[in-house]
Amino acid sequence: MAGKRNAVKAARCVWEKVVTALMEYLREWLPISLNQVRYEVYKHHIKNHDVVIYYAEDSTKSFEKIEMTQTGHFARKNKEASGNFPTGFFNSTLKELLEIG
Numbered sequence: 001m002a003g004k005r006n007a008v009k010a011a012r013c014v015w016e017k018v019v020t021a022l023m024e025y026l027r028e029w030l031p032i033s034l035n036q037v038r039y040e041v042y043k044h045h046i047k048n049h050d051v052v053i054y055y056a057e058d059s060t061k062s063f064e065k066i067e068m069t070q071t072g073h074f075a076r077k078n079k080e081a082s083g084n085f086p087t088g089f090f091n092s093t094l095k096e097l098l099e100i101g
Contacts, residue, residue, distance in 0.1 A: 042072030042100045072100045 034053070040046040053066040053074075067075045 038068065038072040038100060041068050041070070044070075048072075 037046065037051055041048045041051060048068045048070045051068045053068075054063040055066055056063045064076065069075050
């Protein structure tokens with residue numbers, strides 16, 4: 001029985017390392033992609049109703065559905081400032097964000 005518990009513990013440890021590595025990768029890759037999608041919606045190359053983002057502040061929180069306006073801004077139903085996306089969530093090119101407004 002102890003051997004089985006140790007195996008489960010080891011598997012959890014490996015799984016946590018994999019998830020942590022994946023999250024680090026996504027933090028670097030995902031921000032650029034979100035801004036590019038915003039820009040493509042703004043330029044009307046992608047329809048805004050085809051874009052939905054599911055975001056959770058951390059693993060203990062429920063996912064929030066965030067849609068996008070026709071001008072490439074985020075539409076958050078549960079927040080006063082609908083264009084306000086979590087600070088530090090993504091980086092962007094200044095030229096593209098200035099054009100969106």
